Amino acid sequence: MTKAALLELEPRKTPQQSRSVATVEAIHDATIQVLLKDEPDRLTTVRVAERAGVSVGTLYQYFPNKQALLFAVLERHLLGTAKALEDACAANHFQPLEVMMDEVVNRFIDAKLVDRDTSVALYRIAAEAGGNLILERTRKRYETAMTAMLQTANLPASADVNYMVHMIYLTMAGTIRGHLESSAPPRMTRKLREHLAKLLVAYCKAV
Amino acid sequence: MTKAALLELEPRKTPQQSRSVATVEAIHDATIQVLLKDEPDRLTTVRVAERAGVSVGTLYQYFPNKQALLFAVLERHLLGTAKALEDACAANHFQPLEVMMDEVVNRFIDAKLVDRDTSVALYRIAAEAGGNLILERTRKRYETAMTAMLQTANLPASADVNYMVHMIYLTMAGTIRGHLESSAPPRMTRKLREHLAKLLVAYCKAV
DNA sequence: TGAGTATATGAATGAAAGTTCAGGTTTTTA
DNA sequence: TAAAAACCTGAACTTTCATTCATATACTCA
Incomplete structure (x- = not known):
């Protein structure tokens, strides 16, 4: 894995206010729940966001891509x-x-x-x-x-x-x-x- | 896994002539080669077929779906x-x-x-x-x-x-x-x- | 209170991949 | 040798998904 590739796993933005802390937490949990519900290839960013009760856009504010999300969890x-x-x-x-x-x-x-x-x-x-x-x-x-x-x-x-x-x-x-x-x-x-x-x-x- | 799901992993057709035996063999090998070349999510039926030197259609004559191919290998x-x-x-x-x-x-x-x-x-x-x-x-x-x-x-x-x-x-x-x-x-x-x-x-x- | 910052939205975009099928070629069979 | 069976082709269809961005709302602090 190259250095550039590693950078892309870093969080895009760190939560400042408490509501966004909760959001990130919810996304973490939702990821696992979705993973448990079906096969791993049914784990989509939209599904995770829905489960977390936020929109996909929000997810992408904190994780630059899907891989970074998995990495974090x-x-x-x-x-x-x-x-x-x-x-x-x-x-x-x-x-x-x-x-x-x-x-x-x-x-x-x-x-x-x-x-x-x-x-x-x-x-x-x-x-x-x-x-x-x-x-x-x-x-x-x-x-x-x-x-x-x-x-x-x-x-x-x-x-x-x-x-x-x-x-x-x-x-x-x-x-x-x-x-x-x-x-x-x-x-x-x-x-x-x-x-x-x-x-x-x-x-x-x-x- | 349900019985129906298991059935879908069974080969669709068994090779009769020697050329098709060779084809199936080639598809097996190609699957592993493609798997080795990149990440698992880059394993595509088209790529496997190409690598095996046949067309996708041929692949689907012997394997009802991608999962069945992996199962067989x-x-x-x-x-x-x-x-x-x-x-x-x-x-x-x-x-x-x-x-x-x-x-x-x-x-x-x-x-x-x-x-x-x-x-x-x-x-x-x-x-x-x-x-x-x-x-x-x-x-x-x-x-x-x-x-x-x-x-x-x-x-x-x-x-x-x-x-x-x-x-x-x-x-x-x-x-x-x-x-x-x-x-x-x-x-x-x-x-x-x-x-x-x-x-x-x-x-x-x-x- | 109001300007500035942080956070949230979700339809739209575009690329990628699984699968089919109508039509062709090769081999076997009778 | 001609019909039948086996085998092969690959463009086209459809669905799915990651990711973006213009816009809207909530919060903070002076």
């Missing part, structure tokens, strides 16, 4: 989960490995489940919308926080912490995505929490 | 990987856990890497195109084969083989997808193979 969501994971890591330095993994897994799943539907809807648009860019950014934040935490754990001396952390990220993000996208009923989430935590502990000890 | 790819995994499982009954996991992981990654670009391109369309349907179907095949294999391994008596197998599937599919979609250089794939196999072995023993 995705970013907001990922920053939320990143924050959750960073907090979980920071709060568990020097804990036993079992506690670390249990906390990290559960806070991450919690963050994705706060609004399960939103998470699922956003997976669908992550590929477009410069999603890779945001994903890479948040991945780095995850890995930094996790590395800091794991350096306070007692791991096998042979451990390649860098790759280990990356593997943990791939595993968490991947399994949770797979789980949410499948038609697995909510009660299965409990099993996922358990098994994922166990799996990661076993891996850390074995490396 | 995705299906072909997933059946390939399913076959690879089934073979790997069948060939390793009664082996030590380490061998089982090593083989399964490596044959699965191999299948995805035969044409790395194709795999990546198809991830992008898996969400549309009734992709969930095919994914569920192949998941079941994966899990059946893996269950059969693992029942010949000596696992901890407490093991819940059913969920274990599912967890293994989520982990493999998820990490490999994450790896392929990221910008990780090919040399990192070796590390993934190693760590993924180790991780799964550790998990099986710990459950």
